[in-house]
């Protein structure tokens with residue numbers, strides 16, 4: 001049986017001289033692994049080798065959850081320059097590759113997330129047009145928070161997860177921490193009860209408790225929030241995302 005779907009390539013490895021193994025995040029079937037036989041031959045039914053983050057319509061065989069399905073068609077969406085456009089800006093490209101890596105590590109095969117598919121598509125489109133580092137980082141932070149929410153891991157950011165106190169980030173003595181095991185923010189009074197925690201700057205705390213501020217936040221604060229999210233993903237998945245070193249300086 002052949003299945004048609006919309007898909008975005010989130011991982012690709014060479015399988016042989018002429019073939020690739022591709023992980024697609026699809027709209028209706030969730031994540032799937034497929035072998036694209038002959039995709040690296042000059043003439044194939046895939047318009048050449050399949051690239052990371054390319055987007056389009058796929059047809060694949062065997063919807064029964066066997067490990068690897070066979071890709072029979074891939075047609076990239078008309079008008080989406082996708083990877084070619086992103087490659088013009090290495091930082092934007094790396095941010096998209098990090099997002100794809102995290103998406104891959106936090107989703108299961110054949111577990112559809114329609115909303116997440118649409119958010120990921122929008123994220124890539126916005127990344128293609130992001131004109132500054134801060135704009136790109138803000139998009140990345142928002143996408144990662146949306147991803148966590150969609151997979152049922154949305155962190156608590158509006159009150160202390162331990163004592164339930166509502167934060168006043170403007171208070172001079174206010175100091176907030178993020179704990180991965182608690183999956184949210186903790187206040188100064190409660191932080192000693194948590195082994196794993198990430199100390200936040202005033203600005204980062206202000207943004208995390210009020211995400212509307214993201215759009216007007218400086219690079220340093222955004223980088224600190226991204227560092228926090230990388231720490232969180234490392235704790236969640238047991239390994240640091242490989243692409244993180246290309247985005248975070250330290």
Ligand SMILES: [Zn+2]
Nearest residue numbers: 160163187190
């Ligand atoms: Zn507390």
